[in-house]
Amino acid sequence: MSKQYSALRERMETRTLDNGLRICYLPKEGFSKTFAILAANFGSVDASFTCEGRRYDTPAGVAHFLEHKMFEDQDGNALQKFARTGASPNAFTSQTMTAYHFSCTDRFEENLEILLKFVFTPYFTEENVQKERGIIGQEIGMMDDTPGWQAFVGLFQGLYRTHPVRVSIAGSTESIAQITPETLYACHRAFYSPKNMALVICGTADFDEACRIAAQFSPQDAPEIGRRHYGTRRETVNELTVTRCMQVSQPQFLLGFKDIPLEPDESRLRRSLLGELAVRILCGDNSPLYASLYEKRLIGRDFDTDYTVIPEGAAAILGGESRDPEAVRAAVEQEVARLAHEGADHALFSRMKKAVYGLHLRVLDAPESYARQEVGALFAGEHYLDFAALFDTISPDDVQAMFARWARRDRSSLSVVEPQQ
Template sequence: MNYKTITYERLGETLYEYDHPSGLKAFLVRKPGYNKKTALFATDYGSIDNVFKKSDGQVMRVPDGIAHFLEHKLFEQEDGNMLDKFSRMGSSPNAFTSFNQTAYYFTCTDLFEENFRMLLDYVQNPWLTDENVEKEKGIIGQEIRMYEDSPDWRLFFNLLDCLYVNHPVKVDIAGTLDSIAQINKELLYECYNAFYTPSNMVVVVSGDVDPELVFTTVDSMIKSKDRGKPEKRYPEEPEEVNLTYKEQKLRVSMPLFNMGIKDPVRVSGYELLKRRTALGIILAAIMGRSSELFNRLYYDGLINDSFRFEVSADQSYGFVNWGGQSSDPERVAGEIRREIEATVEKGLDQEVFDRIRKSHEGVFVRTLNSPDVIAREMMDCYFNKTSYFELSRIFEELDLAYTNQILRSLFTKTTVLSVIHPI
């Protein structure tokens, strides 16, 4: 077969790429000697993609929650539920909808080809009826109510409501009870036909699998005709935040807090991956487990092991956030803001930068032992116009000057705070 082989000698990894005639891209990361195999079939379509222009020129505006609704419905086929079918084949299937992607995948040790064929088949063949769509509204409605009572979920989306004025990233991935009530079979098919088209999708396999097997299976199973990529449209988002503070009371034993900064810089490809990496180093330097700030707050009893930080950056939105449990969220927020100001003023230290960069590179290399992680990261990077293996070059090239530039341009912006207090 006519596929491309790329060797990353520094990592000891080999990537196989295949361009299907339909426009679908397929990847294999071969892991000789590994028993576990993962296959993923994904579309560049998530919860934020509710306004789009179809290839025929028609502009669609659909209710919140449709991408997640479709994810649920694809598992239900006329001859049974796909979860049961995969389980009978000894594999573990799942799916997820994020803000910008929907992915269907399985892991297995045996019967890879049979499971792989099932994955490629059912994702291309939605079975939607008026009856099963109405039934699903009840199921998803229960899920929405569950998330409304989830302190961690509400904390996070309250943070996004603080950060964003117009961008749909602030809307719950599952939608609302009102929005899912507007969903019907016809709208689901419209969105499926717009986004589940080969040139808007990717197949990723990771494990000890022969490339000929993977790509000949793709060749034989991909029957969908490409309808062209839809044009995603998002509202104008100001640099200013929507709110600086939001609180809610729920059943928690200790207050929860989440802080964040909106990143207005929009990049893609290698630059996006590089920016994500620099932001992760900055957060680790300011508030990571080895930082003076973390240890001071921890030993003062103001934070505990629940404290985490995260970088979220895509082509249409970006933010950094951090938080956890605290007996005094407002005091912790003040301490963190002061530490950020002091770090911006003096910049990151070269020794600290080098240590964290090497540590993060080590974490990246360890992820290459996980077929699951490889498949997900390869998918995300492909949709963001880069490759996961480019991280190796980024860790080599990333320097203190660039990282301090990111620090001073972003961490001088408004920091918002979301808090959940006990009832």
């Protein structure tokens, strides 16, 4: 199916194979590189699930571990195969997704075949799993020594009591020691089903040929997707403040506001746009509060804002370095309360809405970011290009209602990494 977005001067081609694999082509005429991403709707939060009548409570970090191991085939390593074609491959695991991708200037069909083959053909042995434990253990050690990452993990431990988002994406050296080939095969069967995956291509390619290759090299059968378990929810945060000590010159912090989960029929893309707009109005780099905090030297140029939606949860996040994170928190919470009561100034709302819209327009000229956004939208039953129409539905009242939720008691948590004494 072809769909035109005339206001954005974009179009897309979409198709769903008989096995359930969703394929989307985002044409970019004149671009020298083509980018392809094959993703599974399976991330670090999906460690507990039921599949084919059996309950699995897998060790933390299993999705990330599986990503590492998928590149190894019986007939060699997929990275070496990509090297022979001149493609640039990589992969990542997030809280909600595992994705494998490559970019190339030629031999696209050959590279696509390599991608599909290794992602849909698991090969795990005791020997190669044991070898990977050492490699991932080193990666975990590096993450444990990264103050920004520790603040990030601490924030979700403060916001949630039982949700698996509390756990670091890569797990721990103790948890990955429990991962076996059987664990990896179970996760692959439960979540690497074609009906739980999507292929997005951005650049210049023959869409019909890409679909033919995908049909040939993806499984004909599509196992049922695992039913996920995320624990119980409560409205208030788990801890008001989470503190760690590391070798940093001055404190690094993240302040989070716990938002309500998506409603059953709510658009995930619209909620993300609304949250992004709200947090920028609150303390984006063109907001009055940002200017005030910056003038007082309470925040610096590294200060940033974000809004994230996870299964059964959502949160606004902002932070950076500060000599006094508690003072920043007090100022931000005071501004949230004001905005919840008075609403945002009309001129500020209009300016920030245009700014956020412009940022999303820029994504359309960055094939990798564009394709990644489309994959996330597909998993929510949407298309990224719908953002333009959804923006028109967001009103000042919507933003004020979101601030009202954040302003409730015990809805914020502060994660701080302080200098060691």
